[in-house]
Amino acid sequence: xxxxxxxxxxxxxxxxxxxxxxxxxxxxxxxxxxxxxxxxxxxxxxxxxxxxxxxxxxxxxxxxxxxxxxxxxxxxxxxxxxxxxxxxxxxxxxxxxxxxxxxxxxxxxxxxxxxxxxxxxxxxxxxxxxxxxxxxxxxxxxxxxxxxxxxxxxxxxxxxxxxxxxxxxxxxxxxxxxxxxxxxxxxxxxxxxxxxxxxxxxxxxxxxxxxxxxxxxxxxxxxxxxxxxxxxxxxxxxxxxxxxxxxxxxxxxxxxxxxxxxxxxxxxxxxxxxxxxxxxxxxxxxxxxxxxxxxxxxxxxxxxxxxxxxxxxxxxxxxxxxxxxxxxxxxxxxxxxxxxxxxxxxxxxxxxxxxxxxxxxxxxxxxxxxxxxxxxxxxxxxxxxxxxxxxxxxxxxxxxxxxxxxxxxxxxxxxxxxxxxxxxxxxxxxxxxxxxxxxxxxxxxxxxxxxxxxxxxxxxxxxxxxxxxxxxxxxxxxxxxxxxxxxxxxxxxxxxxxxxxxxxxxxxxxxxxxxxxxxxxxxxxxxxxxxxxxxxxxxxxxxxxxxxxxxxxxxxxxxxxxxxxxxxxxxxxxxxxxxxxxxxxxxxxxxxxxxxxxxxxxxxxxxxxxxxxxxxxxxxxxxxxxxxxxxxxxxxxxxxxxxxxxxxxxxxxxxxxxxxxxxxxxxxxxxxxxxxxxxxxxxxxxxxxxxxxxxxxxxxxxxxxxxxxxxxxxxxxxxxxxxxxxxxxxxxxxxxxx
Amino acid sequence: xxxxxxxxxxxxxxxxxxxxxxxxxxxxxxxxxxxxxxxxxxxxxxxxxxxxxxxxxxxxxxxxxxxxxxxxxxxxxxxxxxxxxxxxxxxxxxxxxxxxxxxxxxxxxxxxxxxxxxxxxxxxxxxxxxxxxxxxxxxxxxxxxxxxxxxxxxxxxxxxxxxxxxxxxxxxxxx
Numbered sequence: 001x002x003x004x005x006x007x008x009x010x011x012x013x014x015x016x017x018x019x020x021x022x023x024x025x026x027x028x029x030x031x032x033x034x035x036x037x038x039x040x041x042x043x044x045x046x047x048x049x050x051x052x053x054x055x056x057x058x059x060x061x062x063x064x065x066x067x068x069x070x071x072x073x074x075x076x077x078x079x080x081x082x083x084x085x086x087x088x089x090x091x092x093x094x095x096x097x098x099x100x101x102x103x104x105x106x107x108x109x110x111x112x113x114x115x116x117x118x119x120x121x122x123x124x125x126x127x128x129x130x131x132x133x134x135x136x137x138x139x140x141x142x143x144x145x146x147x148x149x150x151x152x153x154x155x156x157x158x159x160x161x162x163x164x165x166x167x168x169x170x171x172x173x174x175x176x177x178x179x180x181x182x183x184x185x186x187x188x189x190x191x192x193x194x195x196x197x198x199x200x201x202x203x204x205x206x207x208x209x210x211x212x213x214x215x216x217x218x219x220x221x222x223x224x225x226x227x228x229x230x231x232x233x234x235x236x237x238x239x240x241x242x243x244x245x246x247x248x249x250x251x252x253x254x255x256x257x258x259x260x261x262x263x264x265x266x267x268x269x270x271x272x273x274x275x276x277x278x279x280x281x282x283x284x285x286x287x288x289x290x291x292x293x294x295x296x297x298x299x300x301x302x303x304x305x306x307x308x309x310x311x312x313x314x315x316x317x318x319x320x321x322x323x324x325x326x327x328x329x330x331x332x333x334x335x336x337x338x339x340x341x342x343x344x345x346x347x348x349x350x351x352x353x354x355x356x357x358x359x360x361x362x363x364x365x366x367x368x369x370x371x372x373x374x375x376x377x378x379x380x381x382x383x384x385x386x387x388x389x390x391x392x393x394x395x396x397x398x399x400x401x402x403x404x405x406x407x408x409x410x411x412x413x414x415x416x417x418x419x420x421x422x423x424x425x426x427x428x429x430x431x432x433x434x435x436x437x438x439x440x441x442x443x444x445x446x447x448x449x450x451x452x453x454x455x456x457x458x459x460x461x462x463x464x465x466x467x468x469x470x471x472x473x474x475x476x477x478x479x480x481x482x483x484x485x486x487x488x489x490x491x492x493x494x495x496x497x498x499x500x501x502x503x504x505x506x507x508x509x510x511x512x513x514x515x516x517x518x519x520x521x522x523x524x525x526x527x528x529x530x531x532x533x534x535x536x537x538x539x540x541x542x543x544x545x546x547x548x549x550x551x552x553x554x555x556x557x558x559x560x561x562x563x564x565x566x567x568x569x570x571x572x573x574x575x576x577x578x579x580x581x582x583x584x585x586x587x588x589x590x591x592x593x594x595x596x597x598x599x600x601x602x603x604x605x606x607x608x609x610x611x612x613x614x615x616x617x618x619x620x621x622x623x624x625x626x627x628x629x630x631x632x633x634x635x636x637x638x639x640x641x642x643x644x645x646x647x648x649x650x651x652x653x654x655x656x657x658x659x660x661x662x663x664x665x666x667x668x669x670x671x672x673x674x675x676x677x678x679x680x681x682x683x684x685x686x687x688x689x690x691x692x693x694x695x696x697x698x699x700x701x702x703x704x705x706x707x708x709x710x711x712x713x714x715x716x717x718x719x720x721x722x723x724x725x726x727x728x729x730x731x732x733x734x735x736x737x738x
Numbered sequence: 739x740x741x742x743x744x745x746x747x748x749x750x751x752x753x754x755x756x757x758x759x760x761x762x763x764x765x766x767x768x769x770x771x772x773x774x775x776x777x778x779x780x781x782x783x784x785x786x787x788x789x790x791x792x793x794x795x796x797x798x799x800x801x802x803x804x805x806x807x808x809x810x811x812x813x814x815x816x817x818x819x820x821x822x823x824x825x826x827x828x829x830x831x832x833x834x835x836x837x838x839x840x841x842x843x844x845x846x847x848x849x850x851x852x853x854x855x856x857x858x859x860x861x862x863x864x865x866x867x868x869x870x871x872x873x874x875x876x877x878x879x880x881x882x883x884x885x886x887x888x889x890x891x892x893x894x895x896x897x898x899x900x901x902x903x904x905x906x907x908x909x910x911x912x913x
Contacts, residue, residue: 011849011850011852012849012852014857015848015849015854016841016849017857018854018857018860019832019841019845019846019848019849019854019857019860019861019864020792020832020833020835020836020841020845021790021791021792021793021831021832021833021861022792023857024791025791025794025858027791027795028785028791030789060755061755062755115775115786116782116786117775117777117778117782118755121755121777187892188856188858188892189794189796189802189804189856189858189859189890189891189892189893190794190796190856190858191795191796236856236857237856238794238856238857238858238859239855239856239858239892239893240856241892268795270798271796271797271798271799271801271802466856467854467855467856467857467893468855469855633852634852636852637852637855637893637895637898638855640894640895640897640898641855641893641894641895642894643894644894644896645894668797668799668801669796669797669799669801669802669890670799670801674890674892675894675896676887676888676890676896677882677883677884677886677887677889677891677896677899677900678880678883678884678887680883680894680896680897681883682897683897
């Protein structure tokens with residue numbers, strides 16, 4: 001009877017716009033007399049600008065202004081006015097603040113001209129003289145200066161449990177190893193862009209951002225603007241993966257220029273400039289793990305050293321994973337930062353999980369081999385029934401079902417334990433396993449629902465869709481709650497005038513915004529029931545909201561579904577007015593007693609050419625326990641994307657620092673390798689059944705990040721199984737295998 | 739933008755700007771006359787001058803394929819060619835594939851197979867699949883993967899894009 005929109009593999013509701021080129025991204029909004037801004041970046045990593053000569057650029061007809069630290073207007077320069085919702089502790093970077101250079105490729109000027117080509121040319125004519133100072137960009141050389149930050153951005157390292165040192169000293173099987181993870185850049189396909197449209201003293205800014213409210217509040221503070229003087233809009237985001245969590249410098253510069261010139265200004269970063277701000281931090285991890293001869297884990301010691309900038313203490317959840325994934329009595333965890341003359345690192349898809357779970361799952365694989373137990377068997381033996389960091393049970397955890405279904409699909413039982421024991425002609429075959437987790441957080445969020453007399457529903461919330469499927473799943477949740485066909489529902493997002501939503505990140509959007517959408521639609525239900533009672537001879541006269549269901553455009557008595565009032569008839573009782581409701585949903589108190597996580601089990605097959613060392617990831621089976629799946633089609637795409645990212649992490653991605661210049665060398669898509677079509681073969685995605693009435697009112701866990709975390713370690717473990725070689729430094733390129 | 743004469747001064751070392759010239763582009767069956775500086779790429783001409791923003795800029799260096807368009811049915815990176823070099827041929831962009839609400843079969847297949855997420859590489863991927871079919875070189879799945887590797891999809895929709903391409907090739911051989 002029910003419309004049953006939740007659980008349907010519906011096509012994306014924004015699909016038509018995207019496949020026809022009608023979906024507009026931040027750089028694609030136009031305005032009368034639009035001007036174009038091009039950013040000039042610093043050539044050095046540390047020092048001061050001695051002189052900046054803009055005269056040649058300014059001499060060109062059509063160049064309107066070159067903004068620098070010398071001529072920028074005097075706005076507020078307090079740290080707190082530049083902090084945003086994702087700022088780490090410290091002093092945020094302020095564009096054009098002074099002549100001081102804090103990192104290579106720092107924006108130092110904005111050229112604004114009547115055409116893009118002209119601005120780009122004029123930018124080349126800006127002459128800069130620097131007073132260079134020695135820079136610290138060498139991570140390894142600065143390891144001795146590693147420090148514990150006064151305040152961690154993420155969870156502080158959990159307290160030690162038991163006595164890891166003693167357990168390690170007396171253990172029968174032990175592995176000590178060091179794992180290195182390089183810096184990586186998000187590189188969404190759409191480059192960061194802002195179009196600031198100036199009209200009658202007010203600004204409408206189209207920005208690439210994972211939360212329009214964050215950009216709006218940042219700009220209000222930095223420029224001293226009132227909320228009604230500034231609207232931020234972002235209907236489509238061409239990927240972000242975390243790069244859009246913080247407002248980036250093109251936003252500040254576009255708005256600065258628009259306000260000064262009283263003209264509309266568009267600033268788009270180049271692909272090279274996409275390497276001039278946040279990135280996944282370079283991280284070294286020392287692991288010492290120990291087990292008894294029967295495979296029982298006895299100790300985990302994890303020591304993390306991670307890159308940050310000299311001006312902000314960025315940290316992420318690298319050391320929480322032993323406590324989430326393994327039952328172990330003796331654990332010791334530390335997390336120190338290495339301050340460098342680089343831009344502050346920035347959350348990148350599963351920050352901390354991607355690095356932390358990679359190293360943990362490789363160390364555990366090594367230990368399983370040390371003991372001589374099948375790596376999957378080893379996980380089953382040390383399965384954790386509770387989150388030991390918080391000493392709380394999980395809200396749900398169907399990871400064992402992931403093991404079972406994943407292993408069956410993959411054919412794990414046919415695996416031979418011995419490395420280099422499985423061959424196919426020229427190729428060494430390797431089968432690897434890893435498991436993962438990602439927190440299933442719910443945040444406070446709001447949504448508004450408007451049901452017109454014609455029965456069309458419009459739901460709004462200031463969230464984002466960075467490709468995750470927000471438009472589609474929110475429409476499904478609303479349609480299900482009110483028993484409407486999907487085509488009668490539209491969901492709108494990405495406008496700062498809409499109800500509050502948290503940043504679109506952390507895999508919490510379905511959980512947070514979805515729950516708010518559900519609540520707003522439930523409020524509409526209540527009004528509709530009251531209206532339905534006014535219908536002549538209404539069979540719902542004495543019904544309360546618990547007695548009815550909304551399905552197929554009808555309000556039905558659940559005990560006697562033949563008794564119903566159509567939603568249209570109820571709406572007709574509202575005097576031609578729409579029914580509206582706005583609701584704010586907060587996490588329920590009962591969540592406090594549980595630890596909510598999504599879980600993954602990843603099985604990987606690699607084929608390694610014995611002579612050439614080339615690696616192909618031929619098969620991935622990803623089994624996911626992610627609660628209730630709202631849309632199996634878009635959900636699967638999230639996991640597929642995570643798996644492709646895992647291939648990038650394991651085998652391709654690395655931003656390399658030239659320590660002489662203090663600059664990332666490979667700052668384009670030619671030399672920074674991301675997976676391409678030829679790198680990706682078979683990927684199977686399994687969602688196991690998982691009921692969870694604690695995590696949020698929908699029972700759904702986010703899927704944006706759980707898909708990546710256990711892929712890279714499963715690949716690394718598969719490469720070991722194929723070759724007998726442990727490469728503990730990502731990415732695993734063929735030079736490291738030969 | 740109408741620049742009849744060189745801008746800036748020719749004296750000393752002061753920079754000169756190139757003269758603009760009239761360029762006629764045939765895009766999606768319509769002729770457009772534009773006044774362009776010769777350094778304007780086909781991509782920027784489409785996006786900034788014709789407001790056909792369906793063709794995307796992802797790198798401006800021919801490294802990502804987001805700007806793929808069809809020139810006389812052949813797929814090219816529109817960031818690697820200048821607008822002045824494209825007078826004459828039929829240029830087809832993503833905006834020229836559907837007939838009103840009626841999508842091109844490859845566009846519909848992208849929706850049905852969920853072969854995109856953020857949608858930014860999608861117009862280029864779609865043009866590239868159509869170009870791939872026109873070339874007639876791809877025979878196997880590995881051929882498709884290789885020959886579609888010039889179009890980066892950071893969201894990682896590759897396995898679904900391959901399904902679309904496979905279907906499109908089957909459709910073309912059936913015809």
